[in-house]
Each structure stands twice: as C-alpha cells, then as structure tokens.
Amino acid sequence: MSQEQTAVQKKRAWMxxxxxxxxxxxxxxxxxxxxxxxxxxxxxxxxxxxxRQVSYTGIxxxxxxxxxxxxxxxxxxGSLLALAGVSGIMLMGKIADPAxxxxxxxxxxxxxxxxxxxxxxxxxxxxxxxxxxxxxxxxSIYRSLSLYMADAGTVSSGNDIFRTLGSAVFLGLPLPAWxxxxxAVVFGVVLRQTSLGRHIxxxxxxxxxxEYAAIRTNVIRFITYAIAGFTAGVSAFLFSTRLNSxxxxxxxLSYELDAIAAAIIGGTAMNGGxxxxxxxxxxVFILGIISNALDMWGAPVNLQGLVKGSIIIIAVLIQRxxxx
Numbered sequence: 001m002s003q004e005q006t007a008v009q010k011k012r013a014w015m016x017x018x019x020x021x022x023x024x025x026x027x028x029x030x031x032x033x034x035x036x037x038x039x040x041x042x043x044x045x046x047x048x049x050x051x052r053q054v055s056y057t058g059i060x061x062x063x064x065x066x067x068x069x070x071x072x073x074x075x076x077x078g079s080l081l082a083l084a085g086v087s088g089i090m091l092m093g094k095i096a097d098p099a100x101x102x103x104x105x106x107x108x109x110x111x112x113x114x115x116x117x118x119x120x121x122x123x124x125x126x127x128x129x130x131x132x133x134x135x136x137x138x139x140s141i142y143r144s145l146s147l148y149m150a151d152a153g154t155v156s157s158g159n160d161i162f163r164t165l166g167s168a169v170f171l172g173l174p175l176p177a178w179x180x181x182x183x184a185v186v187f188g189v190v191l192r193q194t195s196l197g198r199h200i201x202x203x204x205x206x207x208x209x210x211e212y213a214a215i216r217t218n219v220i221r222f223i224t225y226a227i228a229g230f231t232a233g234v235s236a237f238l239f240s241t242r243l244n245s246x247x248x249x250x251x252x253l254s255y256e257l258d259a260i261a262a263a264i265i266g267g268t269a270m271n272g273g274x275x276x277x278x279x280x281x282x283x284v285f286i287l288g289i290i291s292n293a294l295d296m297w298g299a300p301v302n303l304q305g306l307v308k309g310s311i312i313i314i315a316v317l318i319q320r321x322x323x324x
Contacts, residue, residue: 023282054288055176057258063231064259065280066224071204071272072131078252079142084112085236085246086146089155110233117229121222150248166241176238188277204272
C-alpha cells in the first residue's frame with residue numbers, strides 16, 4: 001500500500017471519528033449554553049428530571065434506530081405504547097395479589113409490544129407493503145384499540161408495588177434512566193459487535209448486495225420491528241408506573257416523531273445503512289435539554305415544535321452534505 005493510499009485511509013478514519021463525534025459536541029455545547037444562561041437549569045434536581053423525562057422516549061428511540069438503519073420506519077410505535085400500557089394496567093386490576101399483578105402486567109405489556117412490532121414486520125416483509133404505509137395503518141389500528149379498551153379514557157391502578165416502581169431511585173437516578181442506559185449499552189454491543197448488527201447495517205445499506213451475501217434481509221427487517229415493539233412495551237410499563245395510570249388518548253402521542261428525530265440528530269442515516277446507539281442517546285438528550293430550556297426561558301409551548309422541526313431539517317441537511 002502506497003503512502004498516498006495510507007494517508008487517504010487515515011483521513012477517512014479521522015473524518016468518520018469527527019462525524020460520529022458531532023452529536024456529542026453539539027450536546028456539550030448545548031449544555032454549556034443552558035447552564036450559563038439559567039442557574040435553575042444546572043440544579044441537580046432539574047438535570048435528574050430531564051434524565052427521567054427523556055428516558056421514556058429514549059427507550060423507544062433505541063428501537064427506532066434499528067428500524068431506520070435497516071432501511072425502514074415505524075410510525076406506529078407511540079400508539080403501540082398506549083395499547084401495551086392500557087392492556088397491562090387493565091390486566092393488573094383483575095389480579096388480587098399485588099406482586100403477581102405487577103409481574104403479569106409487565107409480561108403482558110412486553111408481549112403486546114413485541115406482538116405489535118411483529119405484526120408490523122410481517123406486513124412489511126411478507127405483505128411487501130412499504131414501511132411508511134404499513135405503520136401508518138397500524139398507528140390508527142393500535143390507537144383505536146387502546147381507545148376502545150379504555151373507553152377513550154384513562155386506566156388507573158391502585159397497586160402500591162406498581163406505584164413504588166414509578167418513584168424508585170438508585171444512586172441518585174430514577175429507575176427509567178437506569179433501564180434506558182442499560183438497554184443503550186446492550187443494543188450498542190448488538191449493533192457494533194454481533195453478526196445481527198452487521199446484517200442490519202448491510203440490509204439498510206444495500207439490500208440486494210446483502211441478499212447476494214446470503215443475508216436473509218426480510219428476517220433482519222422483521223427482527224428490527226420486533227425490537228422496536230419490545231422497546232415500546234418497556235417504555236409503556238415504565239411510563240405507566242410514573243403516574244400509576246395511562247391515558248389511551250395521550251400516551252405515546254408523537255413519540256414516533258421524537259424517536260425518529262433523536263436517531264437522525266444522532267447521525268443515523270434516513271436512507272439506512274448507518275447509525276449508532278450512542279449517537280441516538282445524544283440526540284435524545286439534545287431534544288430533552290432544548291425542551292427543558294425553552295420552558296425555562298418562557299418560550300411559548302406552541303412554538304416548541306417549530307424548534308424541534310428546524311433541528312430535524314438541519315440534521316438531515318448536514319447528512320446530505322456529508323454524503324454528497
């Protein structure tokens with residue numbers, strides 16, 4: 001290998017490192033600006049509150065990252081969260097023993113999430129329906145089912161163990177934050193260090209080439225939607241413990257948009273083939289910090305979507321510039 005080729009490879013390696021570092025550099029800059037501009041922002045309690053608030057959408061964003069890297073999209077994940085949460089709490093109310101009720105609710109919530117994700121995957125891979133259309137349809141189906149089951153209202157629980165989980169704190173951080181970080185580590189290892197992760201990236205980058213390499217692309221896509229459903233179930237359970245209830249109308253509303261935004265801001269390519277779990281975690285916190293800071297600065301609530309939408313567009317433009 002010539003010195004010129006070696007220099008080109010080193011330059012590309014440094015460029016890759018720089019591109020992967022951009023979300024974290026942006027997060028660090030945002031933290032500095034917010035801490036300097038508002039003394040209440042840098043209070044430990046506020047930072048813990050941000051961590052708790054982003055954990056629910058963050059868990060969903062982890063699953064969305066796999067879907068997008070594989071070349072798909074999931075618009076139904078917020079509605080699936082509502083359906084899973086409503087199902088779990090309704091079952092819990094029918095079991096007398098508190099501990100058994102919580103375990104059963106957890107199992108059902110997770111099961112409904114995985115089942116809903118599997119249905120999405122089956123429609124897309126077996127039915128050959130584009131992911132946008134398929135999940136747009138199941139978005140309405142899952143939300144409608146949750147509204148029907150809860151009579152378009154809120155389902156509550158009187159289970160003390162369930163309520164305790166919602167307020168549980170370990171080493172200064174709430175339980176949802178620990179689960180979010182734990183899943184991020186596990187999913188990061190899966191994406192970077194396993195054959196499944198490599199196959200997901202290959203499927204999103206070039207499906208035809210992946211098939212020629214004996215990768216079962218339909219199976220890989222199906223698995224990514226099942227993973228997204230799993231994360232929706234986990235988030236639904238944790239979200240329900242927060243208030244000991246869940247609303248069939250509001251729960252999970254726009255979570256799919258926040259999850260997609262976090263993945264894109266974190267460097268996941270919208271056309272698939274590239275992305276990282278660490279970048280998504282950074283994207284989740286960027287969105288959470290911006291939302292918190294806007295509240296503290298007294299920005300109108302109805303204009304916060306404008307800021308979020310602008311950030312998404314800028315992130316996509318940066319990606320396009322990088323690929324051109």
